[in-house]
Amino acid sequence: MKAKIHVTLKNGVLDVQGKAVAAGLAGLGFPGIGDVRVGRYVEIELAAKDAAAAEAQAKQMCEKLLANTVIENYRIEIAG
Amino acid sequence: MKAKIHVTLKNGVLDVQGKAVAAGLAGLGFPGIGDVRVGRYVEIELAAKDAAAAEAQAKQMCEKLLANTVIENYRIEIAG
Amino acid sequence: MKKTKSKRKSWPKPKDMMGLAPAEYDLACNILGREPSLTEHGIFSVMWSEHCSYKSSKKWLKTLPTKAKWVICGPGENAGVIDIGEGDACIFKIESHNHPSYIEPYQGAATGVGGILRDVFTMGARPIANLNALRFGAPSHPKTRRLVSGVVAGIGGYGNCVGVPTVAGETNFHASYNGNCLVNAMTVGIARKNKIFYSAAAGAGNPVVYVGAKTGRDGIHGATMASAEFDDNSEEKRPTVQVGDPFVEKLLIEACLELMATDAIVAIQDMGAAGLTSSSVEMAGKGGLGIDLDLDNVPARETGMSSYEMMLSESQERMLIILKPKRIEVAQRIFAKYELDCATIGHLTKTGRLVVRKNGNVDADMPIAPMVQASPEYSRPWKPAKKRKPVDARKLPVREPGAALEKLMGCPDLASRRWIWEQYDHLVRGHTLQRPGGDAAVVGIPGRKKALAMCVDSTPRYVEADPETGGAQAVVETWRNLTAVGATPMAITDNMNFGNPERPAIMGQFVGAIKGMRKACKALNYPVVSGNVSLYNETNGQAILPTPTIGGVGLLKDATKSVDLALKADGDAIVLIGATAGWLGASLFLREVEGREEGAPPPISLGTEKRNGDFVRGLIAKGQVNACHDISDGGMLVALAEMALAGRMGARLELPRTDSAYLFGEDQARYIVTTANAKRLLAGAKTLRIPATVIGTVSRDGKLALAGCAPISLDKLRQAHEGWLPGYMSSKK
Amino acid sequence: MKSAIVVFPGSNRENDAADAIERASGKRPAMVWHKDSELPEGLDLIVLPGGFSYGDYLRCGAMAARSPIMREVIARADKGTAVVGVCNGFQILCETGLLPGVLLSNSGLKFICRDVHLKVANSQTMFTHRYSAGQVVRFPVAHHDGNYFADPDTLKRLEDGDQIAFRYCTPDGETTTEGNPNGSIGNIAGVFNATKSVLGLMPHPENATDPATVGSLGGSLDGKPMFDAIVDALSK
Numbered sequence A, B: 001m002k003a004k005i006h007v008t009l010k011n012g013v014l015d016v017q018g019k020a021v022a023a024g025l026a027g028l029g030f031p032g033i034g035d036v037r038v039g040r041y042v043e044i045e046l047a048a049k050d051a052a053a054a055e056a057q058a059k060q061m062c063e064k065l066l067a068n069t070v071i072e073n074y075r076i077e078i079a080g
Numbered sequence C: 001m002k003k004t005k006s007k008r009k010s011w012p013k014p015k016d017m018m019g020l021a022p023a024e025y026d027l028a029c030n031i032l033g034r035e036p037s038l039t040e041h042g043i044f045s046v047m048w049s050e051h052c053s054y055k056s057s058k059k060w061l062k063t064l065p066t067k068a069k070w071v072i073c074g075p076g077e078n079a080g081v082i083d084i085g086e087g088d089a090c091i092f093k094i095e096s097h098n099h100p101s102y103i104e105p106y107q108g109a110a111t112g113v114g115g116i117l118r119d120v121f122t123m124g125a126r127p128i129a130n131l132n133a134l135r136f137g138a139p140s141h142p143k144t145r146r147l148v149s150g151v152v153a154g155i156g157g158y159g160n161c162v163g164v165p166t167v168a169g170e171t172n173f174h175a176s177y178n179g180n181c182l183v184n185a186m187t188v189g190i191a192r193k194n195k196i197f198y199s200a201a202a203g204a205g206n207p208v209v210y211v212g213a214k215t216g217r218d219g220i221h222g223a224t225m226a227s228a229e230f231d232d233n234s235e236e237k238r239p240t241v242q243v244g245d246p247f248v249e250k251l252l253i254e255a256c257l258e259l260m261a262t263d264a265i266v267a268i269q270d271m272g273a274a275g276l277t278s279s280s281v282e283m284a285g286k287g288g289l290g291i292d293l294d295l296d297n298v299p300a301r302e303t304g305m306s307s308y309e310m311m312l313s314e315s316q317e318r319m320l321i322i323l324k325p326k327r328i329e330v331a332q333r334i335f336a337k338y339e340l341d342c343a344t345i346g347h348l349t350k351t352g353r354l355v356v357r358k359n360g361n362v363d364a365d366m367p368i369a370p371m372v373q374a375s376p377e378y379s380r381p382w383k384p385a386k387k388r389k390p391v392d393a394r395k396l397p398v399r400e401p402g403a404a405l406e407k408l409m410g411c412p413d414l415a416s417r418r419w420i421w422e423q424y425d426h427l428v429r430g431h432t433l434q435r436p437g438g439d440a441a442v443v444g445i446p447g448r449k450k451a452l453a454m455c456v457d458s459t460p461r462y463v464e465a466d467p468e469t470g471g472a473q474a475v476v477e478t479w480r481n482l483t484a485v486g487a488t489p490m491a492i493t494d495n496m497n498f499g500n501p502e503r504p505a506i507m508g509q510f511v512g513a514i515k516g517m518r519k520a521c522k523a524l525n526y527p528v529v530s531g532n533v534s535l536y537n538e539t540n541g542q543a544i545l546p547t548p549t550i551g552g553v554g555l556l557k558d559a560t561k562s563v564d565l566a567l568k569a570d571g572d573a574i575v576l577i578g579a580t581a582g583w584l585g586a587s588l589f590l591r592e593v594e595g596r597e598e599g600a601p602p603p604i605s606l607g608t609e610k611r612n613g614d615f616v617r618g619l620i621a622k623g624q625v626n627a628c629h630d631i632s633d634g635g636m637l638v639a640l641a642e643m644a645l646a647g648r649m650g651a652r653l654e655l656p657r658t659d660s661a662y663l664f665g666e667d668q669a670r671y672i673v674t675t676a677n678a679k680r681l682l683a684g685a686k687t688l689r690i691p692a693t694v695i696g697t698v699s700r701d702g703k704l705a706l707a708g709c710a711p712i713s714l715d716k717l718r719q720a721h722e723g724w725l726p727g728y729m730s731s732k733k
Numbered sequence D: 001m002k003s004a005i006v007v008f009p010g011s012n013r014e015n016d017a018a019d020a021i022e023r024a025s026g027k028r029p030a031m032v033w034h035k036d037s038e039l040p041e042g043l044d045l046i047v048l049p050g051g052f053s054y055g056d057y058l059r060c061g062a063m064a065a066r067s068p069i070m071r072e073v074i075a076r077a078d079k080g081t082a083v084v085g086v087c088n089g090f091q092i093l094c095e096t097g098l099l100p101g102v103l104l105s106n107s108g109l110k111f112i113c114r115d116v117h118l119k120v121a122n123s124q125t126m127f128t129h130r131y132s133a134g135q136v137v138r139f140p141v142a143h144h145d146g147n148y149f150a151d152p153d154t155l156k157r158l159e160d161g162d163q164i165a166f167r168y169c170t171p172d173g174e175t176t177t178e179g180n181p182n183g184s185i186g187n188i189a190g191v192f193n194a195t196k197s198v199l200g201l202m203p204h205p206e207n208a209t210d211p212a213t214v215g216s217l218g219g220s221l222d223g224k225p226m227f228d229a230i231v232d233a234l235s236k
C-alpha cells in the first residue's frame, strides 16, 4: 500500500521558497505569474492491511514527524 | 488557472531525504516502512487562457527552473 | 611486455569498446589469454582510463621533486603526508571534479568535496579545512551564472554539513572555460605521525570489509567520462551523475576515525573513481596479493545489479577496509553505532588474481599485477609553446590611476569573493584564525601553539603565454601567499587541468608547466606530496587555458606570530619590498583596461623569490610588521587598495612613478608591508641587498592619495570591489 | 557547574561549544551520544549544539526533536534544568515545542556565514546578565534556515513576557531590515521560554570566545560574557 502525502504551508506563513520561485520565473520572462506555493511531497510504501489502516498510520506519521503542524497542513491519499 | 507540479527524483538516483525519513519513521516505532521518496510540490497561479496553454507554460517552467532535469522528473496537472 | 600472438578473436563494436583503444583491447586479451567477459572488459577500461592510470601524464609527473626531510609520504598514496612537529602530521590533497560539475553543478561539486575528504581521512586524518579553486566561463556566457550558483551551493552544501570549514580558494572567469568549468577541491587534515593508514593490503586470508553507504547504479563509467572530451551532446550522458550524502559522510568520518583508534585495521582505501574496482585492485596490487570478492554480500540500494554494475558503480561515501580477522566485531560495533553498513565481501588470497563472484558464477578472474603493470604509459608528442614578445609599456596610452584602479578592483577576476565564501561555513570547529579574504587562511590545531596556513593558486594566463614560467609562477604564488601570513611553506599538492593531451600543443603546455613547477619546487625546497590530473578539458576542440592549480600548506610554529593584510595604524610606513620594473605583459591591467590579452608573462627569478620571501617571513616572525600582502594580479596599487579596504584605512603615497606599468605591473617576488619602524626595516633590507622602498604612510582619511593625481575614494573602490559578484549573480541576464 | 552536550548524528559544533564552556568554567562538559537514552545525573546545563542533525533532511531539527534522548531533555527542562540550543539546537528546541516559533529558510535562500550584530533585548536572565540592556554584540552566524517565524499571538506573548533574547541589528544597533541577515520576524535572533531557563539562538556565541580567532578579517570575544554568565548563575 502506498501513501502519497502533500505537506504545504498554512495560509499566513511566509513562503520564502514560493516567493523566490515566483521572482525567478518572472525573471525568466514568464508573464502573469500569480501566487506560487512550494511544499513537500512524500511517498511511503506501507505494510498496512487495508486503505483505512494505511490512512490512519500515515496520519500519525504526519502528526509525529512529516509535518510541523504549527505552520504546515498535510493531505493524505492512499493508493493500492 | 492553477498548475500543480510534482517534482521527484528519477529512478535509481539516491534519495538522501527519503532514506533519512524512512530511518526516522522506523526510529519512531512505525513498523513495515518500505521505500520512502521525498519530492517537491509546487502550485502556481497562471494567467493562461486555457488548460493547454497553461500546461505548455508549466512545462517550460519545469524545464527552465523548477526541476533539475538531470536527476529529476516532473508531472503537471492543470486545475481550473 | 613480450610480443605474443594476439588472443583476440574478434573486435567488439566500437560503441562497445568502453573507451579502450584497439591496442589496449588487444593487450587485455593477451593478459587474460582469452577475450574478457563483460565485467572484465569494464574493469580493464576503468583501470586503464586516463583518470585512473595517468597514462599521458605519468612520465612527466615522475620528474617532480617529492622529497624533503619533513615529507612522510609523497605521491602514490591517497594523499600526501608531512611532518609538522610534536608528533603531528598534516595530510592533504587536491582533486578535480570538472566534468561532473559541468553536467550537474550542485551534485558534481558536492561529490568532489566528498571525494577529497575521503582521500584524506582514509589515511587517518581528521579533516580540518577545505579549499576550492574554481574557473568559470565568461560572465556574459549564458551558462556561467547557473554554474557559479550551483557549484558554490554544492561545495557549501557538502562542506557545511560535514562540519569541515571551507577557508580559502580562488575563482576566475575566462571564455576558455565556457564549455568546461573547473572545480578543484582540496582537503587538509591532521593526524598523529605514528597513526597513519596506508592502502597496501597484507595477510592472505584477511577479510575485505565494505563500509558506508549502499551501492546503487550511480556514475557508472564516471572515470571514463572524466577522461572524455565534451561535445554538444554531453548533457545527454545523464545517468552517470552521482548524488552525495554529506550526512552519511559525516558519520563515515566519525566511524572511521573511531575504528582507526583501535588496532583493527590492516589497510584502508576509499572507493573513489571506479569504485570497488580501483579500490580492490589497488589494495591487492600494492600488497602483491590476490582478492576474492563475493558481490552477493555487497550492500545494494537497488535490486538486480550485475557484477559489471557493482564493480563500476561510483556510489559515494563508501570505503574498503582490510581488517585483522579477529577484529571484525569491533568494526561491526562501531559502524552499527553510526547506522552505517558494514559487510565482509571477500578475503585476500595468495593467487595474485582478482576474482569476482556473484550468484554462484565467476564473473571475473584476472591477474592483478599484469593489469596494473601493463597499464599503458604514453610518451605523447609535444610541441613547445611559441615564445611571446614582451609588451612595450611605453607605447600604451596614459591612464588616470584612479579610474584604472576602480575598473580593476571591480573586474570579474579581482572583485571580492565574499558572495562565495559567505555561503561556506568557514568557522565551524572554531579554529579558523585567519578567515577568507587574506593571502592564505590560517587554521589552528587544537591543543597546540602552532597553526597551518593554506591557499590555492594558479595564473592560467601566464601558463598560456609561457607554460614553464606559468608553472613556476603558480608554485611561487602559493609560496608567497603562505609567506605573507608568516608561515613557512612546507609542501604542495597540484591539480593539472589541461585540454586534450593527444594534441602536441596541449601536451606542450603540460610538459612546460611541469618543468616550471619542478624548478620552483626544487629552488624553494617545497616538494609535491600529492596531486591529480584532469585532461581532455575541451569542448568542440576548444581547450581551456592551461591551469595547473597549486595547493600550498605552510606551518606557523606560533600562531600568534601571524599577520594579515589589513592596514592598521595611522602613521605606519608603507614599504614595498622587491624590485619593480613595470612588467605589463600578460597582466590583468593589460587585459581589463587595455583590452589586450598578449605579451610574455613576468619573468621569475627563483633566487630572488626565496631571498625576498625569507626576509619578509623573518620580519613577521620578529614582530616588525603590522600588515603584509604579496603583490600578484593587478600589481602594486591593487595590492595596496586591498590592504586599505580590509583595514578601512587610507594611505598617502609618494611614488617614484605613477605610470601604468609601475602601478599595475605584475613583477614577481614583491610584497607590501607596513611598519612602525621603517628605519630598522630598511637597514635590515640593505644589509641583505633586498630592494625596499618606503612608498607612503597609512592614514585615517578614507582615500588613497597619490601625489600628482586625483585622490581615490575608498568608498568608491569598495563599491566596485564588493558590488560586482553579488550584482552579477542577482541580475537576470 | 555540571554540563552535558547532546550529540546527534550530524551535529558538528559540539566541540566548539565544549571549548567555550571549558574556557569559561575550566571544566569540559560530558558528551552524550543521542542513543544513550539517559542523561547524566545532576546536570545544571544541557547544550544542544549546532550542525546538521540527521542531515537536516525533511526539516531542520525535526528528526532530532523526536529522538528518545530529547524526551529526557524535555523532562529535565520541565524540572528547571537550564537548556541552551545554538543554531541547529535552536531549531530542535522549536521542533520539540520547548520554545515557540519555527525557523524557516533564510529569505535569501542561501547559507550565510559571517559576523552579525545583535542587540541584547533582555539582560536580566541567567544567560545574559553579563550584558547590559540594549548592548550591541557581534557573533558569527552559519546557517541556511535561521528565518525565525511566529504567529502574531505568539509574538505578542514573547514581547509581553520579555522572552526575546537577541535581535539582529546594524553595527549602530538599529533593528532594521538592513541589520537582518535572514528575514527573521521582528529581527529575532534568539528567544527564551516563559521561565527563562531555556534559550535558543541562531548565532554562535561559542565561536566568539577564543582570542586567537580575532583579527582584522573578523572574529570577536562577545560570546564570552554569555558563558561567564551561565557559569556564574549555575556554579554552586
Ligand SMILES: Nc1ncnc2c1ncn2[C@@H]1O[C@H](COP(=O)(O)OP(=O)(O)O)[C@@H](O)[C@H]1O
Pocket: C132, C133, C134, C166, C167, C168, C169, C170, C171, C417, C420, C421, C435, C436, C437, C438, C439, C440, C441, C456, C457, C481, C632, C633
Ligand atoms: N572559491 C573560493 N572559496 C573561498 N574563498 C575564496 C574563493 N575564491 C577566492 N577566495 C578568497 O578570496 C581571497 C582573494 O583570493 P585571490 O585573489 O585568489 O587571493 P591571492 O591573490 O592572494 O591569491 C582569498 O582570501 C581567497 O581565499
Ligand SMILES: [Mg+2]
Pocket: C438, C439, C481, C484, C629, C630, C631, C632
Ligand atoms: Mg596573495
